[in-house]
Amino acid sequence: MTQSQVAEQLHVSRKTISGWENDHSFPDVGSLVQLSDIYDVRLDYLMRDDHLLAYYKEAEQLHQKSRKWVVVSYRCNFLLLVLGYIDYLRPFGIRTFLVLVNAMVLLSYFSDWQRFKSGKLRVGIVITVFIAFIAEILINTIVPSYLNELAHAVDDGPAAIIGEVAGRLLVTSILILSLVLAIFLKPKQRERS
Numbered sequence: 001m002t003q004s005q006v007a008e009q010l011h012v013s014r015k016t017i018s019g020w021e022n023d024h025s026f027p028d029v030g031s032l033v034q035l036s037d038i039y040d041v042r043l044d045y046l047m048r049d050d051h052l053l054a055y056y057k058e059a060e061q062l063h064q065k066s067r068k069w070v071v072v073s074y075r076c077n078f079l080l081l082v083l084g085y086i087d088y089l090r091p092f093g094i095r096t097f098l099v100l101v102n103a104m105v106l107l108s109y110f111s112d113w114q115r116f117k118s119g120k121l122r123v124g125i126v127i128t129v130f131i132a133f134i135a136e137i138l139i140n141t142i143v144p145s146y147l148n149e150l151a152h153a154v155d156d157g158p159a160a161i162i163g164e165v166a167g168r169l170l171v172t173s174i175l176i177l178s179l180v181l182a183i184f185l186k187p188k189q190r191e192r193s
Contacts, residue, residue: 026055070187073106081178099178136172
């Protein structure tokens with residue numbers, strides 16, 4: 001059987017098959033099952049390849065390292081969210097910047113996106129964002145320092161008002177993002193074996 005014929009049956013390119021044969025890349029588990037059917041060999045025979053085992057071991061180690069980053073970043077996000085609200089009277093403090101940077105780190109390492117296929121979860125996120133935004137507006141209307149800053153901006157003219165409101169909306173958006181991450185990106189507990 002040629003590489004092209006196998007590639008066609010597996011719905012991959014001939015180059016992919018060549019990479020597998022030369023140990024430049026390795027098939028996923030689904031492809032291994034299909035290969036065992038095509039060549040009529042036992043799956044454990046295909047899995048006993050030392051290069052393949054080393055590849056999957058390395059992939060698992062990378063996954064564990066990434067998972068640790070998600071857990072650490074999630075915990076930092078939660079702490080920075082609390083500190084962000086404590087620091088709310090100083091909207092452009094360093095904590096707001098750290099909340100944004102940590103949110104980017106958390107999003108870059110998070111890999112469990114399939115949980116968001118649920119329509120209920122997506123609706124929950126939209127409702128959370130809406131409620132949090134309304135709450136932020138209410139908080140902004142009662143925080144004395146913000147009201148004082150807004151009063152000074154009114155005295156300084158329209159550009160100052162736009163700048164003050166835009167800055168507060170930016171901080172509000174960052175804190176809402178952090179809140180959504182804290183609620184919906186909580187890492188799942190690993191199953192103990």
